[in-house]
Amino acid sequence: MITVSHLGKIYRMDGTETVALSDVSFTVKKGEFVAIMGPSGSGKSTLMHILGALDTPTSGKYILDGQEISKLNDDELARIRNQKIGFVFQAFNLLPRTTAVKNVMLPMVYAGGPPTSRLQRARQALTDVGLADRMEHLSNQLSGGQQQRVAIARALVMNPAIILADEPTGNLATAQSAEIMAIFTKLNKTGHTIIMITHESEVAKYAKRIIHLKDGRIWNR
Amino acid sequence: MEPLELISSSFEALGLNKTRTALATLGIIIGIAAVITLMSLGQASQRSVESQIQALGSNLLTVIPGSFRPGDFRSASGTATTLTLEDAHAIATSNKITGVKNVSVELQRRTAITAGRKSTNTAVVGVLPSYKEVRNVALESGNFISEADNRGQAKVAVLGPTVADDLFGENVNAVGKAVRINKVSFQVIGVMASKGGSGFGGNQDDTVLVPLSTAQKQLFGVTYIGSLSVEVADAKLMDTVRDQVGYLLLARHKIANAANADFSIFSQADLLSTVSQVTGTFTALLSGIAAISLLVGGIGIMNIMLVTVVERTREIGLRKALGATRKTVISQFLIESTILTIAGGIMGMILGIVLSFVISKLINLPFVLDFASVALAIGVSGGIGILFGWYPAQKAAKLQPIEALRYE
Numbered sequence: 365m366i367t368v369s370h371l372g373k374i375y376r377m378d379g380t381e382t383v384a385l386s387d388v389s390f391t392v393k394k395g396e397f398v399a400i401m402g403p404s405g406s407g408k409s410t411l412m413h414i415l416g417a418l419d420t421p422t423s424g425k426y427i428l429d430g431q432e433i434s435k436l437n438d439d440e441l442a443r444i445r446n447q448k449i450g451f452v453f454q455a456f457n458l459l460p461r462t463t464a465v466k467n468v469m470l471p472m473v474y475a476g477g478p479p480t481s482r483l484q485r486a487r488q489a490l491t492d493v494g495l496a497d498r499m500e501h502l503s504n505q506l507s508g509g510q511q512q513r514v515a516i517a518r519a520l521v522m523n524p525a526i527i528l529a530d531e532p533t534g535n536l537a538t539a540q541s542a543e544i545m546a547i548f549t550k551l552n553k554t555g556h557t558i559i560m561i562t563h564e565s566e567v568a569k570y571a572k573r574i575i576h577l578k579d580g581r582i583w584n585r
Numbered sequence: 586m587e588p589l590e591l592i593s594s595s596f597e598a599l600g601l602n603k604t605r606t607a608l609a610t611l612g613i614i615i616g617i618a619a620v621i622t623l624m625s626l627g628q629a630s631q632r633s634v635e636s637q638i639q640a641l642g643s644n645l646l647t648v649i650p651g652s653f654r655p656g657d658f659r660s661a662s663g664t665a666t667t668l669t670l671e672d673a674h675a676i677a678t679s680n681k682i683t684g685v686k687n688v689s690v691e692l693q694r695r696t697a698i699t700a701g702r703k704s705t706n707t708a709v710v711g712v713l714p715s716y717k718e719v720r721n722v723a724l725e726s727g728n729f730i731s732e733a734d735n736r737g738q739a740k741v742a743v744l745g746p747t748v749a750d751d752l753f754g755e756n757v758n759a760v761g762k763a764v765r766i767n768k769v770s771f772q773v774i775g776v777m778a779s780k781g782g783s784g785f786g787g788n789q790d791d792t793v794l795v796p797l798s799t800a801q802k803q804l805f806g807v808t809y810i811g812s813l814s815v816e817v818a819d820a821k822l823m824d825t826v827r828d829q830v831g832y833l834l835l836a837r838h839k840i841a842n843a844a845n846a847d848f849s850i851f852s853q854a855d856l857l858s859t860v861s862q863v864t865g866t867f868t869a870l871l872s873g874i875a876a877i878s879l880l881v882g883g884i885g886i887m888n889i890m891l892v893t894v895v896e897r898t899r900e901i902g903l904r905k906a907l908g909a910t911r912k913t914v915i916s917q918f919l920i921e922s923t924i925l926t927i928a929g930g931i932m933g934m935i936l937g938i939v940l941s942f943v944i945s946k947l948i949n950l951p952f953v954l955d956f957a958s959v960a961l962a963i964g965v966s967g968g969i970g971i972l973f974g975w976y977p978a979q980k981a982a983k984l985q986p987i988e989a990l991r992y993e
């Protein structure tokens with residue numbers, strides 16, 4: 365499903381170079397639940413952004429679903445993000461002053477297709493994450509845990525090949541974290557491929573495999 | 586993303602900050618309203634002047650004493666005294682001139698005219714009977730000045746409708762009544778029908794006609810005439826007759842060089858083109874000023890859109906992260922700015938139409954609404970939206986999703 369080989373990412377700013385990733389190679393098979401762990405600044409988010417087609421690597425290869433992503437242009441990447449990837453951000457990133465259901469419909473809006481089925485699918489996704497009674501709430505009228513569940517529904521709704529989550533519980537209290545992790549576990553059981561960044565080994569327990577990063581490299585202990 | 590969805594999401598985005606949206610459109614409203622009002626008033630005054638010139642009569646050559654070129658006001662008519670009634674007779678009877686239908690003369694002064702206790706100040710014009718035909722004078726009641734009146738220096742007067750109303754009141758037949766002009770008593774023998782001219786000088790409704798001989802000898806004590814008008818039989822002969830009249834008058838006045846002529850001849854077409862030129866320049870100037878206000882309005886839109894892009898950086902980043910392409914982002918911002926300017930354009934157009942209607946009524950001009958200026962307003966405001974929305978839209982589309990999402 366996912367194959368990365370010798371992935372490197374160097375940030376260049378005002379003459380200084382920061383090596384965020386170097387020589388990262390691994391594969392993730394369909395239906396896997398992988399956690400990425402590592403200390404702060406180890407390149408976890410950088411890796412996730414590349415996997416999410418939000419950023420491009422400076423070197424190496426990234427193949428998703430048989431397609432080489434590292435060679436695509438802006439608009440092709442936008443299409444991959446829309447069709448193949450469901451991204452859950454640490455900071456939720458919902459549209460402000462917009463209802464939950466409209467937030468979930470957003471990826472379908474960019475995909476095109478009949479509006480009536482969009483509404484249905486959005487409602488279904490919100491029901492799946494347990495928010496059937498909060499569809500018409502504005503995003504700022506929801507609790508943090510509820511907002512993150514809306515974000516998960518939004519990541520699910522296009523039925524993507526893979527769900528990526530960058531510290532999805534990082535901004536949540538423990539009780540809410542457990543709810544979110546329960547949702548991810550359920551999603552994985554129904555066949556979704558999930559890659560998740562986390563700091564907490566509590567959270568990483570839910571994953572079936574853990575990739576450790578340190579200073580931009582994969583580290584096997 | 587479908588066009589309709591883009592438009593409705595743009596409306597939603599604009600609705601989120603209503604004060605700013607209103608302020609942004611205000612610049613366009615004012616600009617478009619100014620352009621429409623000034624163009625409409627300019628055209629109205631041009632049309633008004635033109636219709637007055639046309640009301641003077643068709644195929645008309647006017648000869649005035651003194652050398653006068655359009656735009657040169659140093660020796661305006663009335664100051665020079667070189668034209669006489671004999672000149673007019675010579676033109677009417679010369680066998681060297683072909684195609685003259687009628688010659689009429691005028692001697693005009695502003696004087697007080699009274700009837701009973703009422704009095705008004707108006708243009709008293711000494712004329713010949715031919716004036717009626719040359720100037721298309723229609724009578725509402727009574728008769729026009731006759732040959733006999735002129736021969737006998739009769740103290741008779743034909744009143745313009747405005748004068749008749751001023752002196753005797755509306756709907757009162759003035760024929761047969763007495764008026765005093767320059768302290769000399771005259772009998773009213775006719776009242777002219779209204780030609781409906783407006784506020785600009787030379788309103789024919791506000792004149793009093795008396796026999797030329799009476800005006801020369803009894804009223805003003807002069808022997809010259811103020812101007813003479815030649816009605817040409819055929820519009821095609823205008824230039825020929827103009828030359829022939831010119832040579833005849835040069836010969837009569839014993840002037841060898843046409844450059845030293847002590848008279849000037851001009852046609853309606855000359856007047857029309859001079860006036861059109863003047864009012865056209867004026868309209869263009871005013872429209873130019875209005876266009877600058879439109880430009881300022883456009884810059885206002887760009888400013889607001891740039892602020893919007895910065896403010897919505899995170900939102901744009903999110904939309905791109907969820908699959909919005911460059912084109913979609915550009916379209917969204919262009920549509921937003923175009924909605925702003927077209928809405929402003931429509932409101933400005935309505936305001937402009939109302940303003941030009943009210944102003945034209947206030948200053949007694951015809952109300953002219955040019956379809957072209959309305960189409961222009963909508964087109965221009967839409968164009969401004971695209972033009973000034975372009976840069977902010979590009980800025981938004983170029984944002985990288987990750988950097989945009991990280992923006993605080």
Ligand SMILES: Nc1ncnc2c1ncn2[C@@H]1O[C@H](COP(=O)(O)OP(=O)(O)OP(=O)(O)O)[C@@H](O)[C@H]1O
Pocket residue numbers: 375376377382383384402403404405406407408409410411
């Ligand atoms: N846009 C950027 N420009 C320059 N350097 C960057 C940029 N983004 C990340 N870096 C650098 O790359 C390295 C890896 O950053 P990254 O965000 O991937 O770490 P992380 O593992 O997600 O850390 P954390 O656990 O704190 O989120 C860091 O040293 C960081 O300073």
Ligand SMILES: [Mg+2]
Pocket residue numbers: 408409410
């Ligand atoms: Mg991170």
